[in-house]
Amino acid sequence: MLSFQLDIKKKYELWSLVGPEPVRFSLLEFENLTGLNCEYIEDLERPHCVVSKELTSFWEMLGVHVEAGSSTQEIIAAFERCEERSRDDRKRLALKRLSSHIDAWINVLKKRYDATPQHFRSERMCFLDHLFAQQWRFNYKDFKDSEPDQNGLGRRLPGGAWNYYAGTTPLFYQSNKVWRTYIDDVYAPVNNNDTHWIAMWISIPKRHIVVWDNICSSISPEDLDVVMEPFLYMVPYLLVEWASSDEQRAQYSLEPFTYERSTNIPSARAGDCGMYTLKYIECYALGIKFSKKDFSKANGKTMRDKMAVDIFQEHPDAHEFENKDNDANLGAYEG
Known part of the structure; x- marks a missing residue:
């Protein structure tokens, strides 16, 4: 395999030919799949990772x-x-379990979209799990610190980024559709500081991101800038880096996306932010307005109970698929 290596310009990757088919080995994905330290080691005699x-x-x-x-x-x-x-440890443990519920509802939306795409506002959209935002934010520093080539490319993207871009992740009802070629709208939940959930809609054609935050006081404008920065810079970069041709690459730009936090949406009580985040994504993807009556705080328990019933009625095993692919990439959660 190594004797048939292809000459490529991308860092951290090896491409080879097996018969007529190209095979890609990504050091970044290998690091996340195996949990091994793949950073450059200064002292080979003491390669301990702290x-x-x-x-x-x-x-x-x-x-x-x-x-x-x-x-x-x-x-x-x-x-x-x-x-x-302790209280902090209980919060972290609760978030870990809540994350699985977040992804279980995302799986329900993916199943519905696959079955009846005509009910949604577009046939060029995808829904991502919570690990997308978590992983991109965690690895953003590596992206910023990596040196680009003369064309501004060659930076280090998060492991598994290609899988999201190509639609092979999340595994449950994977779209297998490439961003911008077949996908214009990306919807994803985002967690901030293990305490608050917000919804994110990435519009690739508009080069713009809309944030739906049901408790705006939970994140200051300055802190929200920090939360959104990885997506504003890495999404346009990804589109240029992985464009299929020079002609397609010329249509894109490395300039960062813009974003806004929508203010005219129903607010939630503390503890309901995750549920509201998911319902914002669902309503907008279906082209339904956010009804302040339906989203009233008094309806919180009814909404939560209905979502739980839907999860197990529509697909009893949906929760078992949550992030099986990203368990391998991130080593974070299991079922």
Whole structure:
């Protein structure tokens, strides 16, 4: 395989020929799939990768393997011991479980969209899981710190970014549609500081992002700028970097996208932000206006119960598919 390597300009990748078919090896994806440290090692005799004390102590507190991560059974057992935890640890544990519920509803939307795309406002959209935003924000510093080539390309994108771009991730009802070629609108939930959920709509043709935030006081304008910066810069970069031809690449620009936080939307009570985030995505994707009557705070429990029933009625196993692909990429969650 190595004897048939192709000469390419992309960093961190190897391309080879197996018969007539090209094969790509991405060092970034290999790092995320295996959990191995793939950074440049200054001292080969002491190639130790430092793991943060906070992360180590949290996983040890849950009683799971520090490197392998947690299983569903271990998380359930951890919930049974919640009273022993501090308030911050209980919040982190609750967010971990809530994230699986967030992705379960995203899976319901993906299934509905696959079955009846005519009910939605466009046939050029996709829904992404919560790990998309989490992973892109976490790896944004690597992107900024990496040196581009003379054309401004060659930066280090997050591992698994290609899979989102090509529509092979998330695995459940994958679209297999390439952004901009077949996808114009991208919808995704975004978590801030393990305490608050917002919804994000990325319009690729408009080069603009709309944020739906149901409790605007939870994130200041300055902090929201920081939250959105990775997407404003990495989405346009990705479109240029992975354009299929020079002609297509010339149609794009590395200039950052713009964004706005929508203000004329129903607000939520504390604790309902995740549910409202998902309903904002659903309503806008269907072309339905945000009804302040339907989204009234008093209807919160009814909305939550209806969503739970829909998840298990429409696809009883939908929650089992949450991020199986990104478990491999990120090593973060299991079912």
